[in-house]
Amino acid sequence: MITAKTIINEATSFVIGSSVEQEHEKVGLVNQAKDFDEPMNDEDDDSDDNTNTDDSPQPIRNNSINNSSIIESESIGNAILLSDNKSDHQDASSTSSSSSSQSTTSNDPSAELKQRVVTSSLSTSSEKRPPILPKNYQYSLHSYDNLPAYLQGNEYIQTGYRVNFSYRLCIKSLFRIHNETLNIWTHLLATVMFFILMIVTLEYILVDPSPTDKFIFTVFFLCAQAQMLFSAIFHTFCSVSSRSYLWFARLDYCGISLMIVGSYYPILYYLLKCHPTARIVYMTAISILGVVGISVSMLTFFQSYRFRTMRAIFFIVFGFFILIPLPQIIALEGIAYVWPAFWRLSLVGASYVIGATIYASRCPECCAPGKFDNGFSSHPIWHLFTIVAALLQLYGCIFSFNHYGSRC
Structure with missing residues (x-):
């Protein structure tokens, strides 16, 4: 028994x-x-x-x-x-x-x-025991109608959205096609390019630069690389969560402010090299505006899609800071002195304005919704214009070093 x-x-x-x-x-x-x-x-x-x-x-x-x-x-x-x-x-x-x-x-x-x-x-x-999901479930892309609120902003981009990816999956998605692929790689490759240009410029292009010259150019290159790297990081990890989106967007906008400040350092330094007091005042002013721009970028409403047009206007106005010291420079040195640098700066400004206008208008995807989801929509086009503007700015900085650097 x-x-x-x-x-x-x-x-x-x-x-x-x-x-x-x-x-x-x-x-x-x-x-x-x-x-x-x-x-x-x-x-x-x-x-x-x-x-x-x-x-x-x-x-x-x-x-x-x-x-x-x-x-x-x-x-x-x-x-x-x-x-x-x-x-x-x-x-x-x-x-x-x-x-x-x-x-x-x-x-x-x-x-x-x-x-x-x-x-x-x-x-x-x-x-x-959680339910067993299909092997590639996490890599599925979503349409605009199925997006959480924090990813909704451009209804003309209708497919190819990553939603709630882990950080590891976001890194893996670098090598997949989705609607952020071009946004990531345009600025990621540009970051590498400007790092190489920094070494080449400091070692081979600048002739007998002083430590101050090297410092001014290093600030410009580091700010340019920061702006493009921060942008690439934002577009890589923006789909993790609403909180991650918010903080990486802040990082992205801080990079834009740094780029504007770094771009003006060489121009102001060389145009006002013979006027140290004015040079210190304006370089300090652009630095303070950079801090203001970074502070504004920390505000929550600044990252919202509803603020996209005002955000573009803010950075355009910030970028035209050169118009403030320009009258005094003309008064001190004359129009002929300023013009060679001014028309080169005009090309930089025009590139930024055109790119920002395309970004704010959401063209060309607004003309053909769904046709530019994984291609050259307004955002990657804007990235290309910012890269062109940075290259033109580098050209203007090198010109200013050669043309104005030895005057005083």
Whole structure:
């Protein structure tokens, strides 16, 4: 006769056994509990008559009940948690149903114990294990209609959106086609390009530069690289979450402010090289405006899509700072002195204005919605204009160094 003590021993060995033995012993536990409730055969009757009296099984059963309560609270309640096989869960569920009906008729505490253990394992395992998603589920791209609010801003770009990607998946997406691919790579490659140009300019293009000259050009190159790198970082990770979008957008706009400040340092330094007081005043003023621009970029409303036009206007006005010192420079040196540098700066300004206008108008995608989702929409076109403007600015800085650098 298989007693409840046997069930207890089986359950205890289930806890301490290996992972393979746990699976088999769990099935044995269920089957033996079922046998416990079935009538005994003649051989078992004879064996029990020879070894036990009529009253002897009762104390054993009572001890089983007491021991089962202890083991249930200490061991068996956690035993089935080690099982992660879905088919075993299904077998245990069917066995639990059969055992439940038997315990209802026989009121056997061991059967109730078995039922509670299996039921606990099923409910706990279902809570612990998340649903298994398809292998490439995370890489699926979404349409504009299915976007969270923080990614909605250009309804003319209708497909190719990454939504709630992890940081790791965002890095992997660098080598996939989506509507941020060109935005990322235009400025990422430009960052590398300006790093190379910095080394070439400082080592080979500038003739006998002083430490101050090298410092001025280094500021320009670092600001240009920061602006393009921050932009690439924003477009890479903007789809992680709304919070990440907000902070990386702030980083992006801070880069624009740095670019404007760094672009004016060489021009103001060389145009006003013979007028140190005015040079210090205007270089300090552009630095303060840069701090203001960075501070404004930290405001939450500044990152909203509703503010896109005002944002473009803000950076355009900021970029035309040269118009403030220009009258004084003309008064000090004459128009002929300023003109060579001024028309080169005009090319830089025109490039920025054209790019910002395209960005604010969302052209060409507004003329053909959905046709430029993964191609040259307004945003990557704007990036190209900023790269051209930075190259023109570098050309103007080198000219200013050669034309005005040795005057005083």
